[in-house]
Amino acid sequence: MHQEPSAEKKSCSGLILPALGFLLFVIYGSLVPLEYRPMPLEQALQQFRTIPFLKLGIGSRADWVANVLLFIPLGFLWLGVVWPKQRGATRFLVTLLVLAAALSLSIGIEFTQLYFPPRTVSQNDILAEILGASIGVILWWRFGQRLCDWVRDALRTRGKPQLAVKLLWLYLAGLFLYSVLPLDLTISPVEIYHKWRSGKVNLIPFGFFIRDPAQLIYELTTDALLWTPVSLLWVVSGKKAGMQAWAWTVLAALVLEICQFFVYSRVTDVTDVLMAMAGAGLGVRLGRLFGINERASTGSHIPALGRPVWALVWSLAWTLILMGLFWYPFDFHLERMFLRERLQLFERVPFHAYYYGTEFRAVTELLHKVLFFVPLGAILAFGRVRMPPSAVRTIYGLLAFGILFAVPFGIELGQIALPEKNPSTTDLLLEVTGGCIGYFGLLSARRRAQPGD
Numbered sequence: 001m002h003q004e005p006s007a008e009k010k011s012c013s014g015l016i017l018p019a020l021g022f023l024l025f026v027i028y029g030s031l032v033p034l035e036y037r038p039m040p041l042e043q044a045l046q047q048f049r050t051i052p053f054l055k056l057g058i059g060s061r062a063d064w065v066a067n068v069l070l071f072i073p074l075g076f077l078w079l080g081v082v083w084p085k086q087r088g089a090t091r092f093l094v095t096l097l098v099l100a101a102a103l104s105l106s107i108g109i110e111f112t113q114l115y116f117p118p119r120t121v122s123q124n125d126i127l128a129e130i131l132g133a134s135i136g137v138i139l140w141w142r143f144g145q146r147l148c149d150w151v152r153d154a155l156r157t158r159g160k161p162q163l164a165v166k167l168l169w170l171y172l173a174g175l176f177l178y179s180v181l182p183l184d185l186t187i188s189p190v191e192i193y194h195k196w197r198s199g200k201v202n203l204i205p206f207g208f209f210i211r212d213p214a215q216l217i218y219e220l221t222t223d224a225l226l227w228t229p230v231s232l233l234w235v236v237s238g239k240k241a242g243m244q245a246w247a248w249t250v251l252a253a254l255v256l257e258i259c260q261f262f263v264y265s266r267v268t269d270v271t272d273v274l275m276a277m278a279g280a281g282l283g284v285r286l287g288r289l290f291g292i293n294e295r296a297s298t299g300s301h302i303p304a305l306g307r308p309v310w311a312l313v314w315s316l317a318w319t320l321i322l323m324g325l326f327w328y329p330f331d332f333h334l335e336r337m338f339l340r341e342r343l344q345l346f347e348r349v350p351f352h353a354y355y356y357g358t359e360f361r362a363v364t365e366l367l368h369k370v371l372f373f374v375p376l377g378a379i380l381a382f383g384r385v386r387m388p389p390s391a392v393r394t395i396y397g398l399l400a401f402g403i404l405f406a407v408p409f410g411i412e413l414g415q416i417a418l419p420e421k422n423p424s425t426t427d428l429l430l431e432v433t434g435g436c437i438g439y440f441g442l443l444s445a446r447r448r449a450q451p452g453d
Helices: 003-013 016-031 041-049 058-082 089-115 123-156 160-179 189-197 213-225 228-237 243-261 270-292 306-327 336-347 359-371 374-384 391-415 425-449
Strands: none
Touching: 016 058, 016 089, 041 089, 058 089, 058 123, 058 359, 089 123, 160 228, 160 243, 160 425, 213 270, 228 243, 228 270, 243 270, 306 374, 306 391, 359 425, 374 391, 374 425, 391 425
């Protein structure tokens, strides 16, 4: 009788840090680029009383939806933090208080934005944000405790098949969510016709104009590799094998393309399904090598002291790939005055460059900066696997962390000489974060892949 309340209390207390972190993110993100302009309070109040209600077309729908999405986690997390044990009227009252707090926060943010001219203020934003908070609290009522239980169970999961299942569903959820962003949904025949006329519906494989072969190769390779983890995890989990895993992965890719058909700004392309076939095939092959036969798992025949050497070699190879990705097209300008001006980019406030452009573009760039450096950290962590505690392991760990900091720093430094690139301290921090996620993530996954404690 005493286990359920303690579990509920534990789940709520675990949400405090994410809720606080997301709250700070919302406030900071709403004021970037922090270009403050003083204004008398009376004038600000007068302007706020007359803020407009804008008529939004399809082009502005994505911005409005972004405000909705921004407050969904906020309402969800904070209701989880203050969720009472008592049922009935108490929970309903707490829900109303959370919504009132969300409304106050929204009004406060919109009013404060009057002092930051690059930001736009409208009644639409307040409506979107309170709608997002309402969706968040509804989601908590319906799925909150169940989701907390699932996450808590996932954190305790041990064994390779069980861990693979959890990772599979997390990856699929993230992939589908990202692929339907920015959620400018439409079922209007007129808007769908305009989408087709603008070239965003391609029913002929590879039926597009090739402007840059290198960029095309990069995009096709990325489209294929996105689906490799899906079939790989299906095989490793033991839920699907061989052609079953391949077929289900391709089916998921097809469903995703159909969903993107109703997202106005996304491109629906049959070529993506074909590349998913290739990526799924690679995942099945890797799953057979590393997931089913333990004796054929990665590097099981490699001596412990040989792993660091191979890890350093492969980390060098991946560093060269990163240099190619982030320095292309290699049009370096080494004039002193140009470099001096470009160094000023590092003086900008965090996430300054992400404000200019669409929210979807900002999310895409953020993911690129983080995810491309995850393999670097994972490769370096591979070298530490099975190393006994010793001075050698300590030295290798220090060297690995040095690489995780030096490679992003070198790449951002090189981008100073590239006119089309935008180096920044924000990107540097994101890239280092990606490397650390890969490093500690692999070590943690390997420990948890062992059968239960």
